Amino acid sequence: MRTQQPAKRQIFEPTKLVDPPKGPIGPYRVPRSHVFRDHHWFGFSQIMLVVVILFLFMPLFVVITYSFNASRGMRWTGFSLQWYHQLFTGSRELWRAFGNSFIIALSSAFVATVIGSLAAVGIRWYRFKSRAFIQTLSFLPMILPEVIIGISMLIFFSAIQFPLGMVTIFIAHTTFNLPFVFLLVSARLDEFDFSVIEAARDLGATERQTLIKVIVPSITPGVLSGFLMAITMSLEDFVITFFVSGPGSTTLPLYVYSMIRYGVSPVINALSMVLILSIMLIALLFRRFLKTIAASS
Amino acid sequence: MSQTWISKEVIMKQHTFSLRRLNLSILFMLIATILILIGCSRDESTSQKTGGTLYLYNWTYYTPESVIEKFEQEFNAKVVLDYFASNEDMFAKLKAGGSGYDIVFPSQDYTSIMMKEKMLLPIDRERIPNLRYISPLVLEKATYDPTMAWSVPYFMGAAGIAVNTVRVHDYPRDWSIFADTRLAGRMSMLDDMREVMGDALVHLGYSVNSTDRAELEEATRLINQRWKPNLVKFDAEGFAKSFASGEFWVVQGYAEAVFEELDPSRWHEVDFILSPEGGPMYLDSMVIPKGAKNVELAHEFINFIHRPEIYAEFLDRFHFPASVHTEAEAFMTVTPFYQGEDLAPFELKHDIGADLELYNTLWQSIRYVN
Amino acid sequence: MKSHEQERRNRRLGVTYSAPMGLWLVLFFLIPLAIIILYSFLRKGLYGGVEPHWSLAAYEQMFNPNFLRVLFRTLWISVVATAITIILALPCGYAIARSRNQVFWLALVIIPFWTNSLIRIYAWIAILSNEGFVNEALRSVGIIRDSLQLMYHQGTVITVLIYMYIPFAILPLFTTIDKFDFQLLEAARDIGATKAQSIFKVLIPNIRSGVVTAVIFTFIPIFGAYTVPLLVGGKDSYMVGNIIVDQVTKTRNWPLASAFSLLITLVSTVGVVWMLVSSAGERARLKTSGNGRGTAEVNS
Numbered sequence: 001m002r003t004q005q006p007a008k009r010q011i012f013e014p015t016k017l018v019d020p021p022k023g024p025i026g027p028y029r030v031p032r033s034h035v036f037r038d039h040h041w042f043g044f045s046q047i048m049l050v051v052v053i054l055f056l057f058m059p060l061f062v063v064i065t066y067s068f069n070a071s072r073g074m075r076w077t078g079f080s081l082q083w084y085h086q087l088f089t090g091s092r093e094l095w096r097a098f099g100n101s102f103i104i105a106l107s108s109a110f111v112a113t114v115i116g117s118l119a120a121v122g123i124r125w126y127r128f129k130s131r132a133f134i135q136t137l138s139f140l141p142m143i144l145p146e147v148i149i150g151i152s153m154l155i156f157f158s159a160i161q162f163p164l165g166m167v168t169i170f171i172a173h174t175t176f177n178l179p180f181v182f183l184l185v186s187a188r189l190d191e192f193d194f195s196v197i198e199a200a201r202d203l204g205a206t207e208r209q210t211l212i213k214v215i216v217p218s219i220t221p222g223v224l225s226g227f228l229m230a231i232t233m234s235l236e237d238f239v240i241t242f243f244v245s246g247p248g249s250t251t252l253p254l255y256v257y258s259m260i261r262y263g264v265s266p267v268i269n270a271l272s273m274v275l276i277l278s279i280m281l282i283a284l285l286f287r288r289f290l291k292t293i294a295a296s297s
Numbered sequence: 298m299s300q301t302w303i304s305k306e307v308i309m310k311q312h313t314f315s316l317r318r319l320n321l322s323i324l325f326m327l328i329a330t331i332l333i334l335i336g337c338s339r340d341e342s343t344s345q346k347t348g349g350t351l352y353l354y355n356w357t358y359y360t361p362e363s364v365i366e367k368f369e370q371e372f373n374a375k376v377v378l379d380y381f382a383s384n385e386d387m388f389a390k391l392k393a394g395g396s397g398y399d400i401v402f403p404s405q406d407y408t409s410i411m412m413k414e415k416m417l418l419p420i421d422r423e424r425i426p427n428l429r430y431i432s433p434l435v436l437e438k439a440t441y442d443p444t445m446a447w448s449v450p451y452f453m454g455a456a457g458i459a460v461n462t463v464r465v466h467d468y469p470r471d472w473s474i475f476a477d478t479r480l481a482g483r484m485s486m487l488d489d490m491r492e493v494m495g496d497a498l499v500h501l502g503y504s505v506n507s508t509d510r511a512e513l514e515e516a517t518r519l520i521n522q523r524w525k526p527n528l529v530k531f532d533a534e535g536f537a538k539s540f541a542s543g544e545f546w547v548v549q550g551y552a553e554a555v556f557e558e559l560d561p562s563r564w565h566e567v568d569f570i571l572s573p574e575g576g577p578m579y580l581d582s583m584v585i586p587k588g589a590k591n592v593e594l595a596h597e598f599i600n601f602i603h604r605p606e607i608y609a610e611f612l613d614r615f616h617f618p619a620s621v622h623t624e625a626e627a628f629m630t631v632t633p634f635y636q637g638e639d640l641a642p643f644e645l646k647h648d649i650g651a652d653l654e655l656y657n658t659l660w661q662s663i664r665y666v667n
Numbered sequence: 668m669k670s671h672e673q674e675r676r677n678r679r680l681g682v683t684y685s686a687p688m689g690l691w692l693v694l695f696f697l698i699p700l701a702i703i704i705l706y707s708f709l710r711k712g713l714y715g716g717v718e719p720h721w722s723l724a725a726y727e728q729m730f731n732p733n734f735l736r737v738l739f740r741t742l743w744i745s746v747v748a749t750a751i752t753i754i755l756a757l758p759c760g761y762a763i764a765r766s767r768n769q770v771f772w773l774a775l776v777i778i779p780f781w782t783n784s785l786i787r788i789y790a791w792i793a794i795l796s797n798e799g800f801v802n803e804a805l806r807s808v809g810i811i812r813d814s815l816q817l818m819y820h821q822g823t824v825i826t827v828l829i830y831m832y833i834p835f836a837i838l839p840l841f842t843t844i845d846k847f848d849f850q851l852l853e854a855a856r857d858i859g860a861t862k863a864q865s866i867f868k869v870l871i872p873n874i875r876s877g878v879v880t881a882v883i884f885t886f887i888p889i890f891g892a893y894t895v896p897l898l899v900g901g902k903d904s905y906m907v908g909n910i911i912v913d914q915v916t917k918t919r920n921w922p923l924a925s926a927f928s929l930l931i932t933l934v935s936t937v938g939v940v941w942m943l944v945s946s947a948g949e950r951a952r953l954k955t956s957g958n959g960r961g962t963a964e965v966n967s
Contacts, residue, residue, distance in 0.1 A: 046762045052837075053772075056775075057779060060778075060782060062790035115691060130689065138688065140700075142884075142887060147893065148911065148928035149699075155702055156702060163396075171695055225838070225842075239912075247352040247398055249379075252783060259357055272783065388714075530819045530902050535792070542798050661731075661733045665733045
């Protein structure tokens with residue numbers, strides 16, 4: 001293994017591929033900027049970061065606090081686990097909605113990531129006739145109001161007599177996830193030099209080998225962030241899902257929204273707490289893996 | 298500018314290392330997804346009960362869990378519920394092609410619209426003997442379908458005014474409370490055009506269903522000049538929460554929503570008023586839309602829910618008066634938040650067809666402008 | 668340089684890689700969009716939907732002073748919210764890019780998103796309302812006697828919108844700042860620039876594409892926001908997103924909703940295309956000025 005990791009991502013210059021100079025610390029040397037000399041502006045931005053993170057978490061603390069409230073409503077009347085109890089024993093509809101959300105998020109994010117990443121590679125690196133068209137097309141779903149995307153998909157599905165349900169929600173979610181995946185992977189690709197591909201080809205790699213061993217690993221951080229973003233947006237979506245959901249395909253945001261008029265039960269708060277804990281657990285388990293991804297970028 | 302030299306081999310090794318991890322995690326996620334899908338589909342297949350599956354499209358919580366469970370047990374069926382929070386949402390979905398529901402619960406104006414648009418299947422009254430419990434007074438008001446050919450009444454009620462008596466004293470018990478400047482910044486009305494304009498119309502002595510331009514303009518002026526300056530917002534979603542938290546002291550809204558947010562020990566603090574002037578009233582019915590898969594089970598459900606003891610469970614849950622059912626009152630165990638008699642001066646909001654445009658234009662000047 | 672065969676192969680590959688997305692978007696996005704455009708020129712059906720008659724009624728209705736008022740109000744709210752969001756997100760992106768635990772900070776930024784957004788909006792009501800945390804705290808310390816009206820007006824909408832979309836701004840900014848060569852800042856300091864000068868004249872111009880992306884990801888959703896103004900706004904906070912939903916559901920005027928959407932789409936497309944062109948130009952400038960990314964622009 002390497003003895004130390006460079007603090008920054010290094011610029012890969014294939015035209016300068018020569019035998020690395022040997023030195024006391026091994027085959028590479030550490031750049032000067034590894035030593036942070038100026039902490040001034042660094043300190044201010046760190047403070048801002050902490051403030052913003054607190055700002056982001058403040059409502060979360062409120063949600064968690066109220067999940068332990070002994071009564072509904074905003075007055076704190078004492079500590080109680082009744083909502084957790086109700087969550088795990090008496091919330092059939094809630095779990096069904098959550099399950100639907102989860103399935104759709106995973107599947108649509110997966111498909112969107114695969115399709116979007118491939119397209120990002122194709123468009124950024126190769127020239128072909130319909131390139132500009134597809135590129136512009138990929139941005140459009142982001143700039144339409146969600147309502148219109150939702151309604152137009154609803155009308156489209158009814159015009160082709162396609163029944164509304166989980167599949168239509170899946171299609172809609174994949175459609176609005178695509179631009180984000182595409183954008184994130186493209187941004188990652190921007191810095192990656194195409195001549196690496198040529199170098200690989202020169203060294204005799206087949207197209208498949210090039211794809212698997214060179215392209216995929218290098219765009220992995222972009223792909224991963226695209227995938228995570230897609231899951232997040234899919235879990236969150238309300239407006240589009242509302243228009244294309246059918247019998248039995250209520251998702252969590254739909255369920256919560258329909259409860260608004262009747263007052264959101266703290267059971268939802270309890271569910272949020274459970275979700276946050278699970279995600280943190282998963283992030284912790286995959287921590288080393290995530291670090292490797294970040295390091296290899 | 299300094300650069301670092303990294304050997305090709307190190308890069309490749311690094312990438313394959315992380316690539317293996319990537320492969321593993323993708324594999325893991327795929328397996329997880331497949332397992333979940335299998336699990337869910339198994340859940341669906343075990344629900345192939347002999348009775349079948351009933352798809353309901355209803356207002357949130359409008360049928361209590363206990364009633365649903367009893368039905369599922371007795372008929373060996375599964376009930377799948379989807380919720381909506383407003384007639385408009387429900388209708389927009391059904392109109393644009395959403396189908397597959399066995400029973401939908403529209404309000405009166407939308408029931409008549411759905412009838413006109415031929416979106417419904419007829420009710421077979423032979424299969425619902427419990428229809429005999431439906432109050433004839435209600436059927437009189439349901440002028441769009443007095444013989445229950447297409448719809449069966451479910452519940453009739455109205456939005457009223459909830460007043461926080463701890464904070465508010467000496468107030469008029471009718472719609473003019475919204476003109477009280479002492480309460481400015483502490484009140485809200487529903488974000489519902491027919492409701493708000495209907496209130497203004499009856500306050501001025503006109504009908505809730507008026508289509509007379511002069512009357513409507515007078516009502517709009519009343520709202521804009523006397524009521525709106527005292528209101529914080531038009532809220533059809535969060536009014537109950539805001540009332541319960543003390544944010545608003547007077548809200549126009551639904552009794553069951555307001556009381557649900559409050560602990561029963563505090564219910565005595567609330568004065569829920571149905572103005573003697575009258576106002577807009579709603580009648581929610583059960584209809585069977587075209588495209589329903591299980592028409593027979595739908596009829597069973599309608600019959601089931603109108604059994605007096607079952608219907609009383611529904612009334613108990615929301616503290617509703619037995620406005621639609623003649624027998625259920627005897628089986629109730631709680632006091633309703635308001636009485637059926639209080640609804641006497643209220644009018645059903647009927648569908649006014651193309652004249653809705655007039656309301657739309659006037660409502661813009663109320664809702665869009667500060 | 669490249670042989671014909673290589674070029675043809677490149678083209679073929681490009682098409683193969685991008686065909687799935689292209690086809691998907693044409694089928695599930697373009698075609699529905701075309702339907703909407705068509706609808707805006709048809710007559711409104713009585714109970715929703717459209718009737719097969721041509722009509723420009725929707726466009727006539729659109730230019731009515733009430734709608735224009737709402738449009739400008741939405742623009743104002745969006746611009747203010749986006750500006751503040753970007754200003755807050757810049758130092759955050761910078762701090763994360765410079766930190767050693769990038770993944771940790773990124774995770775912290777993303778985690779709140781995994782809670783349902785409606786719940787978080789409701790939490791804000793608990794924080795900002797008259798009996799909420801902020802007012803209680805201020806009252807108990809004695810700074811104020813009567814509650815501050817923090818809820819149900821434009822300020823609330825702006826605050827909550829900023830809250831909802833800061834992560835959308837932080838992520839692209841982080842990505843771009845991460846690629847930035849910090850030695851340039853040191854070089855600038857070496858030749859005598861002040862802290863502020865080096866930030867504004869060296870850092871900012873070189874992360875322009877990141878800023879552009881952040882603005883796109885922030886302004887557009889904020890402009891079309893619906894649930895936030897609905898839940899935490901007051902009578903002065905009705906926005907364009909609310910209009911469109913209401914036109915579809917409450918007034919059942921689909922052609923008008925379609926006409927509105929078309930207008931907004933055109934305006935957004937023009938804006939996005941302009942931004943893309945200018946950032947593509949910047950990319951081209953970077954590529955041709957030296958090998959790869961050896962040098963970057965320094966605005967003097």
